[in-house]
Amino acid sequence: MAQEMNLHETSNCESENGTILRTSVDKTETGPAVKTFNSKSNLVMHSKIHTGERNFKCDVCHKTFNSKSNLVMHSKIHIGERNFNCDVCLTTFNNKSNLVMHSKIHTGERNFKCDVCLKKFTKKSNLVRHSKMHTEERKFKCDICLKIFNVKSYLLEHCKIHTGKKNFQCDICLKIFTSKSNLVMHSKIHTGERNFKCDICLKTFTQKSSVVTHSKIHTGERNFKCDICLKTFTLKSSLVTHSKIHTGEKNFKCDICLKSFAKKSNLVTHSKIHTGERNFKCDICLKTFNCKSNLVMHSKIHTGERNFKCDICLKTFTHKSTLLTHSKIHTGERNFKCDICHKSFTQKSNLLTHSKIHTGERNFKCDICLKTFKLKSHLL
Secondary structure, three states: OOOOOEEEEEEEEEOOOOOEEEEEEEEEOOOOOEEEEOOHHHHHHHHHHHHOOOOEEOOOOOOEEOOHHHHHHHHHHHHOOOOEEOOOOOOEEOOHHHHHHHHHHHHOOOOEEOOOOOOEEOOHHHHHHHHHHHHOOOOEEOOOOOOEEOOHHHHHHHHHHHHOOOOEEOOOOOOEEOOHHHHHHHHHHHHOOOOEEOOOOOOEEOOHHHHHHHHHHHHOOOOEEOOOOOOEEOOHHHHHHHHHHHHOOOOEEOOOOOOEEOOHHHHHHHHHHHHOOOOEEOOOOOOEEOOHHHHHHHHHHHHOOOOEEOOOOOOEEOOHHHHHHHHHHHHOOOOEEOOOOOOEEOOHHHHHHHHHHHHOOOOEEOOOOOOEEOOHHHHO
16 A cells, blocks of 8 residues: 655634634545644644534623633724734724734735636635635525525524614614624714725725625626626625515515515615604705605715716716616616506606505595695695
């Protein structure tokens, strides 16, 4: 039998608290890889991954850890201790490894590359997580809705949708969130922190992923296509949401009027009709709105901003959706048909308004003379 050839590789292993451990892997051509460590303590720590041993518990949130050092690091979340400061943007962190990782945002350092799509990452753990998209390794399933995830933490985060568990509260507006990362992201609304800038139009954002998504407006990149109507999208999530138009799937229902929606965000916006909540006010005319996007859209009336131009008639519009609707005048596209008289429309809203002719629905009543109308505009 041929003698086994020993191969030796050195790599970095990220511990639970972000500390980098130097490890080695001894391989043989005929046998499995054997991971080795430069100290017994690191081996003992590593072995707990396999045994599941987690003997150190946080007195505040009861989360458990496999080492005392990880518990000490975690406890800083509760006491608010953040002694490591970024020299560029002054963001603070509770450990040096997180600061080092954060600094790569400013330096652009991304040393971990995917062998399949060549996408680069700042952390090896992010690369490992990403690679599961290509291998379709998705092991963690939600017992309630059967949705599957490739990372256990994603599943645990998702489960809070069903349980309603929200442990992180904003000190300013008291809004609560299911995860600390969502709270941190939300807090930037109050601080006005927008550290990520588009190199083309100089628009700023609260998170890097938003810049990446936004940049596709300039590049025209739309890699996700609907198999039914061939419409393309910049994000997979947008394609998934769009597909519900064809399937009719509407999983989010209003508890008051029982109207259902394809997106949770649409339900949240709709619910403000019943509560009367309108927290977004125009600084110029003081008109209020139930969501920020409507305020942003309204503000263009005052600024005269019309960035979307029709390639055929050169007419300009304040937002892209209006341009898309307008373009159907030139293409003759009318995808929304009345089931009763078969009249077709360019927009779903026009079809819904038209359908009231057949149903006789008149939901808008004058408080003075009690006369009812089909449209709110007629009441006004």
